[in-house]
Amino acid sequence: MMSFDFQQNHFQLFGLAQTFALDAGQLDQQFRTLQTQVHPDKSAHLSDAEQRMAMQQSTRVNEAYQALRNPLKRARYLLTLQGVDTQEETNTAMPIDFLMAQMERREAVAEAQQAKDADKLDALQAEMRRETRALEHVLADKIDSEKNYVAAAELVRKLRFMEKLAEEIHSAYDAIDS
Amino acid sequence: MALLQISEPGLSTAPHQHRLAVGIDLGTTNSLVATVRNGISIVLNDENGRAMLPSVTRYAADGGVSVGEAAQAAQSEDPVNTIVSVKRFMGRGLQDIGDISRLPYRFVDADGMLQLRTVAGVKSPVEVSAEILKVMRARAEAALGGELVGAVITVPAYFDDAQRQATKDAAKLAGLSVLRLLNEPTAAAIAYGLDNAAEGVYAVYDLGGGTFDISILRLSRGVFEVLAANGDSALGGDDFDQRIHCWLLEKNDLSALSPQDTRLLLTHARAAKEQLTDHTETRITAVLSSGELIDNELTREEFQEITRNLVQRTLQPMRRALRDAGLEVDEIKGVVMVGGATRMPQVQHAVGEFFGQMPLTNLDPDKVVALGAAIQANLLAGNRGSDDWLLLDVIPLSLGIETMGGLSEKIIPRNSTIPTARAQEFTTFKDGQTAMSVHVVQGERELVSDCRSLAKFELRGIPAMVAGSARIRVTYQVDADGLLNVSAREMSNGIEAAITVKPSYGLSDAEITRMLQDSTQHAQDDMLARALREQQTEAQQLLEAVQQALVQDSDLLNETEKTRILAAMDALSGVLQKTDHHAIKRALEALNFATTEFAQRRMDQSVQRALGGRKLSDLES
Numbered sequence: 001m002m003s004f005d006f007q008q009n010h011f012q013l014f015g016l017a018q019t020f021a022l023d024a025g026q027l028d029q030q031f032r033t034l035q036t037q038v039h040p041d042k043s044a045h046l047s048d049a050e051q052r053m054a055m056q057q058s059t060r061v062n063e064a065y066q067a068l069r070n071p072l073k074r075a076r077y078l079l080t081l082q083g084v085d086t087q088e089e090t091n092t093a094m095p096i097d098f099l100m101a102q103m104e105r106r107e108a109v110a111e112a113q114q115a116k117d118a119d120k121l122d123a124l125q126a127e128m129r130r131e132t133r134a135l136e137h138v139l140a141d142k143i144d145s146e147k148n149y150v151a152a153a154e155l156v157r158k159l160r161f162m163e164k165l166a167e168e169i170h171s172a173y174d175a176i177d178s
Numbered sequence: 179m180a181l182l183q184i185s186e187p188g189l190s191t192a193p194h195q196h197r198l199a200v201g202i203d204l205g206t207t208n209s210l211v212a213t214v215r216n217g218i219s220i221v222l223n224d225e226n227g228r229a230m231l232p233s234v235t236r237y238a239a240d241g242g243v244s245v246g247e248a249a250q251a252a253q254s255e256d257p258v259n260t261i262v263s264v265k266r267f268m269g270r271g272l273q274d275i276g277d278i279s280r281l282p283y284r285f286v287d288a289d290g291m292l293q294l295r296t297v298a299g300v301k302s303p304v305e306v307s308a309e310i311l312k313v314m315r316a317r318a319e320a321a322l323g324g325e326l327v328g329a330v331i332t333v334p335a336y337f338d339d340a341q342r343q344a345t346k347d348a349a350k351l352a353g354l355s356v357l358r359l360l361n362e363p364t365a366a367a368i369a370y371g372l373d374n375a376a377e378g379v380y381a382v383y384d385l386g387g388g389t390f391d392i393s394i395l396r397l398s399r400g401v402f403e404v405l406a407a408n409g410d411s412a413l414g415g416d417d418f419d420q421r422i423h424c425w426l427l428e429k430n431d432l433s434a435l436s437p438q439d440t441r442l443l444l445t446h447a448r449a450a451k452e453q454l455t456d457h458t459e460t461r462i463t464a465v466l467s468s469g470e471l472i473d474n475e476l477t478r479e480e481f482q483e484i485t486r487n488l489v490q491r492t493l494q495p496m497r498r499a500l501r502d503a504g505l506e507v508d509e510i511k512g513v514v515m516v517g518g519a520t521r522m523p524q525v526q527h528a529v530g531e532f533f534g535q536m537p538l539t540n541l542d543p544d545k546v547v548a549l550g551a552a553i554q555a556n557l558l559a560g561n562r563g564s565d566d567w568l569l570l571d572v573i574p575l576s577l578g579i580e581t582m583g584g585l586s587e588k589i590i591p592r593n594s595t596i597p598t599a600r601a602q603e604f605t606t607f608k609d610g611q612t613a614m615s616v617h618v619v620q621g622e623r624e625l626v627s628d629c630r631s632l633a634k635f636e637l638r639g640i641p642a643m644v645a646g647s648a649r650i651r652v653t654y655q656v657d658a659d660g661l662l663n664v665s666a667r668e669m670s671n672g673i674e675a676a677i678t679v680k681p682s683y684g685l686s687d688a689e690i691t692r693m694l695q696d697s698t699q700h701a702q703d704d705m706l707a708r709a710l711r712e713q714q715t716e717a718q719q720l721l722e723a724v725q726q727a728l729v730q731d732s733d734l735l736n737e738t739e740k741t742r743i744l745a746a747m748d749a750l751s752g753v754l755q756k757t758d759h760h761a762i763k764r765a766l767e768a769l770n771f772a773t774t775e776f777a778q779r780r781m782d783q784s785v786q787r788a789l790g791g792r793k794l795s796d797l798e799s
Contacts, residue, residue, distance in 0.1 A: 032401045036568050040597060040658040044357050045197070045327070045560035055657055059597045093656070175500060177494045 004057050010064035020075055020143040022068065031065045035082065071136050072159045075143065075152065084149040086156045094157065102161050106168060113172040122175070125169050132162045155161060197327040200318045201359065201551025202367070204307065204331055206265040206414060207387030207518070209233050210545060211314040212552035213322060214561070219369065219549040222321045224607055225757040230544060231317075233387075235309045236260040237298035240579065245313045254445065257282035257437040261295045263416060264310075265293055266388045267303040268348075269340030276412060278419075278545040291344065296566065304348045312354035320710045320757045329359040330555035332547050334389040335361035336574050338410035338620050339632050339662050346659065358556040359659040361571060362386070364404060365550030366516040367571070369541055378511035379405070381499075383529050384547075385492065385519040388414035394510075402567060406502035407574040408495035415519030421484045422447035422476065429474050434448035438750065439466045446472075453519045454478045482524045486792065489528045496532060502593050513537040518544050529658045537751075568583035570595050573660050579652060580617035580626045581658030583608070589654045592622065595659055601653040603669070610642040617665050637666040642726050710759040717750055717766050724773055727780060734779045746772040 011018045014030040036042075038057035043050045067073045076086055105124065112120035135158055142152040189323075203210045205367075208230035212221045223228045230248075236249035237259045244252070253260045272287040282454070284295040293300050319324060325652065331354075333345050342359055349356045363382035370380075377398055384391040391409035395402055423443050427433070433442070446464050453460035459477040466472065500507065513529060515537045520526065529537050538708060554569065572593045573714070578586035579602070589600050604615065614637045621629030640648050649669040658661050724747060750765040 032568070035570060036401070039568055039570070041358065041558055041569060044558035055597045055655075058658070059599045059655070062595045062598050063600075170501065174498065177497055 004060075006056075006060060009081060010067050013061070013064045014068070016068075018078070020071075020078055020140045022074065024069070026069055027065070029126070031061065034061045043144060071139075072156065072163055075107075075139055075156050075159070078143055079149055079153060079156065082149050084153055086153045088157055088160050091157065094161075098158060102165065105165055109165070109168050109172050113175050116176050118173070118176055121172055125166075128162060129167050130168065132159065132166075135159055135162065193604070194490065194709045197559040197561055198318075198322045198324050199327050199329065199552075199555040199561070200314075200322075201330045201360075201548050201553070201555045202311065202314050202332070202354075203365070203548035203551060204265065204311065204314075204348075205233055205386060205547075206263050206416065207233055208341075208544065209310050209314055210548035211318050212548040213546070214552050214556035217640075219552045219556075221545050221548055222317055222318060230638050231313060232262075232309065233264065233310050234260060234262050235264065235306045237296040237301065239297040241298050243309050244297070245309050254438055254441045255672055257441045258284060258345045259298070261294060261296075261301075263388050264303050264306040266412070267294075268307060269338070269342075269344035269755065270303075280440070282440060290340075294596065296506050304344050304351060307345070307348035308351035311349055311354060313494065315352055315354055318756065320714075321755070323711060323714055326354065326590045327559045328555065330356040330358050330360050330365075330551045330558065332360050332362045332551050334384070334386070334411060335363050335393050335404075336389065336411045337392045337660075338411075338575055338630055339660070340630070341411075342660055346661070347413075354657075357555055359661075360551055360554055361391075361393065361404070362513075362547045363391050363407070363516065364395065364402065364569060364571060365547045365554065366514050366541075367393070367397065367402060367550065368553050368567075369546045369550035370514050370538065379503075379505065379509055380512050380514060381496070381510050381533065382514045382516060383492070383496075383520065384409075384516035385525060386414050386517040386521070386636060387416050388412075390414060390492050390495065392492070392499045392506065394499050401570060403570045403595075404593075405505070406499040407572060408499040408502070409574070410491060413491055415517065418451050418485050418519065418522070419444050419447040419487065419489055420626055422450055422462075422481070425476070425480075425484050426472060426474060430470075436467060439468075442466070443472070450476055451481070451522070454481050455523065467661075478523070485524065489524055492525075493528070493532060507533055510535075512634070514541050514546070515543050516546055541727060543557040571658070571660070572596060573598070573656055575620050575630075577632075577654055577656070577662060578619050578621075578623055578629065579604075580619060583628045585624060586619050586621070586626050586629050590656060594656075596656050597658050599653060599655040604650045605646050606640065606643065606648040606650075607645055608647050611645065611648070612640045612642055613638045614640060614666070616652060616664065616666050616731065618654075618662070632662065635664075635666075640668050641670070643670070675743075698732065710762070712755060713759045713762040713766065714754060717754055717762055720766060720769060721750060721754075722745060724769065727773075727776065731776075731780050731783065734783065735776060739776065743769075743772050744777065 014027060014034070016022065016027065016030065035058060038054055038061060040051055040054040040058055040063045043054040043167070065075050079086055105128070108124055112124065135155055139152060139159070142148045142155060184337070198213070200213045210221055210229055210231070212219055223229050224231065231246045232250040234246065234249040234253065235257065236244045236252050238244070249260055250262075253262060269291055271290065272278065272285055275281075275292070278285060285302055286295055291302060293302050294306070315326065315329075329349065331349050333342055333347060334528070337345070346356055346359060347442075363384050366382050366384065367380055379394065379396050382391070382393045382395065383392075389411050390410065390413040391407065393407045394405045396405055419627050423440075426443055426447065440466055446462050450460045450462050454476070457478070459475060462472065462474050462476060464472045492700075501549045510533055513533050513535065515526070515529070520537075520543050526537060526539070572595055573590065574592060576588045577590040578588045581587045582645040587602075589602055590598060616635055616637060617626065617631065618633040619626055619629040620632050623629050637650060640650070647670065650666055651669050652666045654662060654664055655757065660667070675707045724743065728740075728743070735743070745767070746769040750762070750769050753761040753765050
């Protein structure tokens with residue numbers, strides 16, 4: 001089995017540059033290449049010790065992949081590597097217009113759920129995705145070019161709001177279904 | 179044994195380079211076993227050429243166990259001791275089973291998993307399933323002529339931890355080494371993907387006897403990735419039988435029936451359901467134990483009407499799986515159908531309508547899971563190179579921990595690629611607290627009471643500190659079979675304590691040991707399998723020895739003698755691959771008898787050669 005360095009960070013593991021902007025196709029491909037080498041299925045016929053080692057390595061690759069594939073998690077991880085706390089639980093200071101917009105969107109989701117209006121949910125979801133992508137775009141600038149990690153942390157907190165909104169839309173769809 | 183000494187056993191028969199491995203589809207209604215032979219996955223049939231073994235186990239008062247057709251035949255006369263659809267009880271408590279009054283069994287509510295009281299004693303669903311697996315194993319070992327390296331056993335993707343653990347325990351009990359538990363839809367995709375060399379995103383719609391699964395998979399460059407899995411572990415083809423059964427009760431103004439009559443009507447209901455796949459109407463005729471005649475005509479239209487909401491119930495998990503995968507319906511390249519119940523026209527129609535395309539049905543929906551499992555088993559046994567495909571599976575349900583207020587905090591979200599692990603830190607709630615209770619739950623709901631409880635354990639020996647200063651790290655590790663291990667460790671002050679738990683729904687090692695001991699008392703099936711293997715080996719050796727002798731010394735025989743020997747050889751070859759060891763034994767003896775004189779002459783000849791032309795009889799006198 002190949003040598004495996006558990007000390008490498010997620011980006012090093014996949015041989016990727018340590019940036020927020022990321023080639024998702026390349027990440028996917030590297031992930032598959034690594035799993036092809038370390039997945040427990042490759043050692044199912046070998047000793048218990050080898051199987052355990054395979055499980056740990058494969059788990060490590062999955063963990064790194066999950067952390068990099070999702071933009072919010074990737075930003076959080078990059079900031080952690082820079083020693084910056086995103087203060088998602090403690091820092092609730094947020095521009096008032098952003099908060100107002102969020103409240104309006106949540107109310108709209110609740111209303112759409114009430115009215116069992118799937119089309120409305122589709123529209124809200126599309127808007128949420130647009131907004132999320134816009135925030136991610138700014139985030140890439142702040143982290144990769146400007147190296148302004150304080151501003152980046154605030155964007156992460158905003159993205160966390162968007163993620164919660166996505167979860168609400170998701171459960172609204174479920175509620176309409178059942 | 180007239181000719182055995184001529185050949186050298188072990189040299190003539192080529193040893194198996196190939197490691198024997200099988201895939202087993204342990205189904206609710208039927209079970210199948212398949213293997214890869216000469217690069218092709220095939221289902222192994224029984225001696226009567228049947229691929230499907232009814233998943234039915236019957237216990238007799240003398241402790242004897244029958245499985246399959248024989249057990250199924252006794253279903254109506256002895257419903258209490260004839261366990262059908264045991265898969266529904268695997269890893270399940272009594273409270274998990276819907277309407278138990280409709281089932282003819284005597285349930286025992288045991289800690290963790292329910293049990294069944296039979297004339298042969300109380301049986302766990304694990305033991306009942308193990309009986310089915312033993313038959314599958316014997317069939318495979320007889321057909322392949324050797325010990326199995328291991329097996330891949332399939333489970334519904336929606337099986338939770340307890341159900342998976344129970345399945346693995348059953349395999350262990352049946353003496354099988356489990357290479358991997360494989361999700362059924364994934365197995366189906368392997369069978370299809372390899373046959374068709376398909377690339378793209380596929381949906382697998384699996385409506386089995388007792389469970390419904392929907393999986394979204396991406397196949398690309400040799401990697402199978404399960405993007406999302408959803409389903410309903412209490413919905414299947416059996417429910418369609420139940421609907422017809424209820425319809426019959428209603429039509430005939432019947433109320434509570436005896437277990438025998440219930441079973442009788444269910445059997446007729448199933449037959450009617452199957453009839454309606456190819457016919458637009460069918461007649462159900464049965465005589466109840468009271469002498470009352472049931473005679474009703476059921477049209478396909480009416481059948482579709484009374485089962486409409488069952489078909490509808492499969493649509494919601496489909497929508498959820500698509501959303502979890504972040505995909506739209508039109509991104510699905512193909513839909514694979516699995517399970518006998520997908521033969522029903524209304525099911526195919528609903529699926530076709532939902533996905534906007536006709537589902538794929540070119541592989542037998544009853545066999546496709548076993549075929550895929552065999553391919554994976556062959557790979558895991560190490561029979562293939564490293565350039566093969568890889569399967570990346572996910573867990574279908576979130577794993578969480580109980581926190582303050584009876585809420586579930588999700589540690590590992592559903593659809594995480596496995597193997598996976600996650601650690602989370604917790605702290606103490608009171609000053610001087612030295613113990614902490616860890617409650618492991620599975621499910622999507624917020625309240626712990628709405629989730630499935632998997633395990634509870636206590637971490638003791640936490641050093642007394644003020645509230646909130648201890649750091650307890652709880653780690654969840656899910657292995658490639660989707661099975662969970664949880665450990666907790668106190669991190670502060672460098673003091674560590676760790677505990678590893680098995681889910682409470684699984685069986686303890688002591689229970690497994692007891693069952694293994696129990697099972698040796700009924701090891702009849704295993705002995706039969708061994709007898710068969712021995713006879714097959716002996717027969718093979720004899721055939722080769724005679725063949726060799728004929729090549730060397732056929733001049734010692736006249737034409738009649740030669741014909742007789744060849745006929746006996748043909749007869750033995752004919753029964754060699756069958757599973758009746760008595761038949762092999764008879765043919766073996768017949769060939770031995772037919773060659774006795776030949777052997778005698780050959781012996782004489784070699785002695786004559788050695789002694790310079792004198793006959794053996796001359797020496798004796």
